[in-house]
Amino acid sequence: MGSGKHRWKISFHRSSPTALKPERKQPPKEFVCPISGSLMADPVIVASGHTLERICVQVCKDLSFTPVLPDGSKPDLSTVIPNVAIKLTILNWCCDNGIERPTPPELSSAEKLVRALIPPREEKSPTKGETEQEEEKDELLKGVADKPPVKFSYAATEINRRPTHFYTSSEESMPTAIPGTPLPFATRPSCYSSSSSSFDNFADEILSPMSPEEEEIVVKLKSLQVFEQEEAVISLRKITRTNADMRVSLCTPRLLSGLKYLLTTRYSAIQINSVASLVNLSLEKINKVKIVRAGTVPPLIDVLKGGFSEAQEHAAGALFSLALDDENKMAIGVLGALPPLLHMLRSESERARHDSALALYHLSLVQSNRSKLVKLGSVPTLLVMAKGGDLASRALLILCNLAACAEGRTVLLDANAVECFVGMLKKNELSSGSTRENCVAALYALSQGSLRFKGLAKEAGAAEVLRDVEVTGSERAREKAKRILQMMRGTGRDEDDEEEEEVDWEGMLDSGTLSRTRRRFFCGKNESVANSSEF
Template sequence: MGRGKHRWKILFYRSQSALKSESKQPPKEFVCPISGSLMADPVIVASGHTLERICVEVCKDLGFTPILPDESKPNFSTVIPNVAIKSTILNWCRANGVERPKPPELSSVQKLACALMPPEKLTFKCKMEEEESEEEKISVSVEKEELLKGVAENPPVKFSYAATELNRRPTHFYTSSDESVITAIPTTPLPFATRPSCYSSSSSSDNVTDESLNPVSPEEEEIVVKLKSLQVFDQEETVISLRKITRTNPDMRVPLCSNRLLSVLKSLLISRYSVIQINAVASLVNLSLEKINKVKIVRAGIVPPLIDVLKGGFPEAQEHAAGALFSLALDDDNKMAIGVLGALPPLLHILRSESERARHDSALALYHLSLVQSNRSKLVKLGSVPTLLAMVKGGDLASRVLLILCNLAACAEGRTTLLDANAVECFVGMLRKKELDSETTRENCVGALYALSQGSLRFKVLAKEAGAAEVLREVEERGSERAREKAKRILQMMRGTGRYHEDEGEEVDWESMLDSGVLSQTRPRLSQNESVANST
């Protein structure tokens, strides 16, 4: 044997097709949690989940609510097409050269749903499908027996050479050294172990994470039992107590926010008794103050009844409903769901409410919801721009409404609609009057002008006609630091000089802007009480 040491060098090769397929894995939000496949017809349900339509229809038809991979349960009471996510999926497919997704077959979804159901909850349809599959197996076995009989009657033909060649596999792997590595490779192929993404080795009834098996606190049990009472007095007394507990004892908000309690509160939101409805919505606001509860509340199907309260509930309950939607909209995971479920029109309507508190919370809810592109598009299509501009001109909630307009101006369709509605003249006129209620309103007004100025040659013409340069120079001299910075950038853009001018094709040094912190100052200003909901 030689004294020299052999250096092993094992090379791994990966085909381009494998690398290409990995790069085409769809984002998690494009995949249905039930079928595990790319969604062809996504819908959003009352709980905020986005699922494949046929999966929802099959589950509703079977009367079955599956437990999703995140251990939550969807609420199928409301089903709305999710046009935004469908468009995003199609754009992703085109960009990645992926074939447009097709809905899964009805039979396969039915079998999957039946497989996920616990045995004691199998419906008649599932049992019928099982019997049909058993009949298919029997017919297949009969065909096999007939084939075997036919083979027995005829002499077998041996293809020993062919069988030998087919079963031969390389057992030597060569490396860069002169030695070879001998390994034992099984001749039988490995079985596939693919399962749907929502598969669980145990049935939903055996899932230890299910709240029905978790210990229930005595406080929660007592509250739930009394809220389910048929006596109106017991319900009123208990819901008042629940409101007080969730307001004065923040530590109880998370333990009490269970699916059982939320289910009972959901039914009380549409109560015809004012005391019950008002205190139920107020309790919900208090529960939603904890960040961990926000998504859970939406997925419990609370948003649709809250919308019903906004549309026709008692006045005080409407105030709390607007506050609840504002609080829930603070979580990014809820923004799209709340918009899709139809909260935008009633929130716009509440802006005209006689209650200042309802108007305040509604405006803040719309601001946070309009941070999402799909909701911005909906607001523009709802014709909200003229209404919002009229409120700004009238001085009603000017600072908060300007926040919404800043978000709408961030999208092309919103910017065009605002320019068509003479928003530039409106904002310049507000700055010229010098009668704004606060410096924050002035900053947001300049911020709205800055948002309108982005990528728009038309803005220059309208700003010049409105005499914006003179007003902005005054803001640049006497305004707050934030207002001065934005006014300066608008003036540079109007003059066609400086790094902020984009319309003439000049290159923008984005990295230096990020390093200097300029971009971080472009978002409209929120006061502390505008970014946090309050208990009721």
């Protein structure tokens, strides 16, 4: 009797509330801001790929301070994009564990925490040079303001830690806390209505009932059994190959979430079919922004860097297809797709080369991506490709876009691009009339706002070639050749009088005689090239 009571006492002691505190309520590392050490309420992704709390990023920028994260890396805070995907994941986790939604920390608390991280010698007002550098970085986002219909604050993407070895340096570690006192674990009532209608719509979509087809595929995508994952992606690829309606109905946050984590698997059949399925889903215009917001761009970039060769082909095609939507262009560039796409121009796969070139063309329609491509040293490589090979016409298209910005013109003129383009026209080795048009268009772009162009064009013998284009070229090429010749002559008179004329270019600019109107032009007969490939 006594021993029985003793056993009951022990049993009762073990079931005390302190002993049964559930470990699952500890937030995953990916949900915690490395700066604040708290669950993120308004996560954003910065240019370096880190996901941080928005208020912490803003305070760091206001104080001109770049923190060193616990993993030793320094985030690039120049660009900020809302990370709706990880925000939604945090919301679902809170709902599953009975935890109220986190609320952004107070500005004063965030500022106090960040100031505590600043060494005394670094806490100072930004110098003139630092201010100018920040202004230059901010110009990468100015193009968005010119397009009111494009609300880029909702074009959210994410970089989460993925279950493969395809990690970038910015994703190595997302610790739950940092030395010092973390911000309070602030929450708001679960009945709180977010001001972000985009986020609410996204949440409603993921909580809506699944169709039988979606449910069957999603269950297998998230299965721990490899053969079920393979069955799911093969089935999804077949269904979306030709059925446009199914592409739309199956492109849901739930399915994209399951598909995203299989993009970088080390099982070749799963990876190849996963990326091909994503290409098929991206063929529908209504799906393109959804796919980018689901956080699929970072794993696609990882596939380009080290995936299976066939998967790399499909990844290049997927980025090309997604880049056709204006709302995706800047996000894809910010997330780091430009360097691997440039590298893929040298791929052994013809399809990978061509789709990468088309992706770069559409991405380079955005000013921020043009600047990045120039800084990546793409001009010499593209000039070599433009002289010959299967990518000549597409390399010219990209060069035309780069020549439309001041940085691109400067680098192209330094790289003897004028002599290159004139030489191509002289040899008449261009493969098509459209390629010849683009070559003239590139010269026309270089002639805009550049006092150096006239001298370089004379040295290259451009006048004779352009006169020939005026006679034998297409209507578009003739018009551009005519304008270049008029600019070279200065007054529009015959070139026979040109040698006797001294043109005061600086005076003309000061007086406004020389038009400095910047024209947006399109390189090629079509403004965009539709991706109609199916896989």
